[in-house]
Amino acid sequence: MDTILEPRATTALAANRTMEYWGYNGLLPGPTLHLNPGDTARIRLINTLPEPTNLHFHGLHVSPSGHGDNPFLAIPPGEQFDYELTIPTDHPAGTFWYHPHIHERTAPQVYRGLSGAILIHGGLDDIPEIAAVPSETAILQDFTVDRNGRIPEPSMPERMRGREGAITAINGQLQPSFQIERGGALRLRLINASCSRHYRFAVEEHPIAVLALDGNTLPAPLWADDWLLAPGQRADLWIEAKRQPGSYRILNLPYDRGGMGMFATVPSQPSILGHLQYTGSAAQTPHLPESLTSIAPLPAPSITRSFLLSEGMMGAFLINGRAFDHARTDTTVALGATEDWVIENRGSMDHPFHLHVHRFQPVTPSGEATPTWLDTILVPRNSTRRIRIPFLDFPGRTVYHCHILDHEDMGMMGTLDVTSP
Ligand SMILES: [Cu+2]
The missing domain is CATH 2.60.40.420 (Cupredoxins -  blue copper proteins)
Structure with missing residues (x-):
C-alpha cells in the first residue's frame, strides 16, 4: 500500500487555537499526495470516524468504477477500503485534491477539515523558467470554532445558503506568510477546499498571472488583478516580487454570490488571508514564457x-x-x-x-x-x-x-x- 489515509477526530493546534477537527492522519489539511502520469496509486482509507465516509479524487481523469474514483461507495465506521487509481500516461499534470464525497455528509466532513492536495507532476514543472522558481500549495479552508474549540453544526438557513466559517485558514494556519525573494517569483497553487466560500484572491500591489486552472495548464499566462475561485476550483498563480521590499497582504476581495435574506450579506471590506513577505534577493530574474501549452480543438458536439x-x-x-x-x-x-x-x-x-x-x-x-x-x-x-x-x-x-x-x-x-x- 503506497498511502494510508486515516480520517480521525483530532484535537490539536490549528489556526492559532486548540480545536477539535477531523483530519486525514490527524493533519489539517491532510498529507499531499505526489503522483506522476502512468502511476498506479494505492490508497488505503481506514475509517476511524463515527460515521461512513469515502474518498473523491477531485479532477482526476481516472476510472469511476470499482476501487477507482467511485462516489457511490460508503465505508462504514471501523472498516477500511483500498482504492487503486491508474493514472493515464497522458493525464494532465497539475493541482488536484481529495475529500470525502458521502451523500448528505459531504459538507460536514469537509467543513471539519477533511481535504488534502494531490499534485500530479510534469506539465508546468517541466518548463525550465517555471521550474526555476519556488512553488507553494495553498489549501483554502474555512470553519467556525466555538469557545470549547469545537466546530458547531450550522443552522438550517446557513446550510441553505451554504455554510461559511468565521475563520479562513491557509494550510491550517491563520494568515500565514509566504516568502518571496526580491526580484524573484513564486508559483502558488491555490485549492478552494471550502464548502461554500468563494475567494476573490488578490495580493495587494501585485498583479497575478494564472498559469493553470483546475489542474490544467492554460495555453498562455493570463494576467489579472484578482482571481475568483469557486468551491472545488484550483488555480496555479505566478507572482513576481517587483515592489519595494516588505510585507504585502494576501486578500479575499468581497464577492456577492447571492442568497436568501439575512444570510446573503456581503462584506464591504476585503479580508486578510495571509501575507507575501519579501526576503533576500533573487539570484536571477524570473522569466515567464509567453506560451505554456497547446490544446487541440475539440470535435463538434453530437x-x-x-x-x-x-x-x-x-x-x-x-x-x-x-x-x-x-x-x-x-x-x-x-x-x-x-x-x-x-x-x-x-x-x-x-x-x-x-x-x-x-x-x-x-x-x-x-x-x-x-x-x-x-x-x-x-x-x-x-x-x-x-x-x-x-x-x-x-x-x-x-x-x-x-x-x-x-x-x-x-x-x-x-x-x-x-x-x-
Ligand atoms: Cu449550489
Missing part, C-alpha cells in the same frame, strides 16, 4: 443536453426538477461522444457545477469552445453556461453536482452513466 439548477421549497436543491437519487441514472452518454451541456441557473445563488472524471471546455455564446480545461464552472444566478465534454474513455457511473457542498448534500446532484457499446 448532442446538446440541458441542465436546470433550481432551489425549491424547504431546502430542496434540484437539477432538472429532481433531487439526487443514487439508484436513478439521470444522464446516459455513449462512450466516444463529445457533448455540449447547457447549464441554466434559475436560483437565487451562484452554483459551481462540477463533473467527476471528465473535464470540459467552456463554450462562448457564439458556440466556440474556449481552449481551457476545467472540472468546475461557476454558473452565476440567472445565467447560463455551456460546456463541451469529450467522453473518450472511462465508461461507468459517476456524478455531477453543485460544489457548494450543502447544496450537493440537499440534492443538487445527478448521476451520469457513460456506456460502451
Whole structure:
C-alpha cells in the first residue's frame, strides 16, 4: 500500500487555537499526495470516524468504477477500503485534491477539515523558467470554532445558503506568510477546499498571472488583478516580487454570490488571508514564457443536453426538477461522444457545477469552445453556461453536482452513466 489515509477526530493546534477537527492522519489539511502520469496509486482509507465516509479524487481523469474514483461507495465506521487509481500516461499534470464525497455528509466532513492536495507532476514543472522558481500549495479552508474549540453544526438557513466559517485558514494556519525573494517569483497553487466560500484572491500591489486552472495548464499566462475561485476550483498563480521590499497582504476581495435574506450579506471590506513577505534577493530574474501549452480543438458536439439548477421549497436543491437519487441514472452518454451541456441557473445563488472524471471546455455564446480545461464552472444566478465534454474513455457511473457542498448534500446532484457499446 503506497498511502494510508486515516480520517480521525483530532484535537490539536490549528489556526492559532486548540480545536477539535477531523483530519486525514490527524493533519489539517491532510498529507499531499505526489503522483506522476502512468502511476498506479494505492490508497488505503481506514475509517476511524463515527460515521461512513469515502474518498473523491477531485479532477482526476481516472476510472469511476470499482476501487477507482467511485462516489457511490460508503465505508462504514471501523472498516477500511483500498482504492487503486491508474493514472493515464497522458493525464494532465497539475493541482488536484481529495475529500470525502458521502451523500448528505459531504459538507460536514469537509467543513471539519477533511481535504488534502494531490499534485500530479510534469506539465508546468517541466518548463525550465517555471521550474526555476519556488512553488507553494495553498489549501483554502474555512470553519467556525466555538469557545470549547469545537466546530458547531450550522443552522438550517446557513446550510441553505451554504455554510461559511468565521475563520479562513491557509494550510491550517491563520494568515500565514509566504516568502518571496526580491526580484524573484513564486508559483502558488491555490485549492478552494471550502464548502461554500468563494475567494476573490488578490495580493495587494501585485498583479497575478494564472498559469493553470483546475489542474490544467492554460495555453498562455493570463494576467489579472484578482482571481475568483469557486468551491472545488484550483488555480496555479505566478507572482513576481517587483515592489519595494516588505510585507504585502494576501486578500479575499468581497464577492456577492447571492442568497436568501439575512444570510446573503456581503462584506464591504476585503479580508486578510495571509501575507507575501519579501526576503533576500533573487539570484536571477524570473522569466515567464509567453506560451505554456497547446490544446487541440475539440470535435463538434453530437448532442446538446440541458441542465436546470433550481432551489425549491424547504431546502430542496434540484437539477432538472429532481433531487439526487443514487439508484436513478439521470444522464446516459455513449462512450466516444463529445457533448455540449447547457447549464441554466434559475436560483437565487451562484452554483459551481462540477463533473467527476471528465473535464470540459467552456463554450462562448457564439458556440466556440474556449481552449481551457476545467472540472468546475461557476454558473452565476440567472445565467447560463455551456460546456463541451469529450467522453473518450472511462465508461461507468459517476456524478455531477453543485460544489457548494450543502447544496450537493440537499440534492443538487445527478448521476451520469457513460456506456460502451
Ligand atoms: Cu449550489
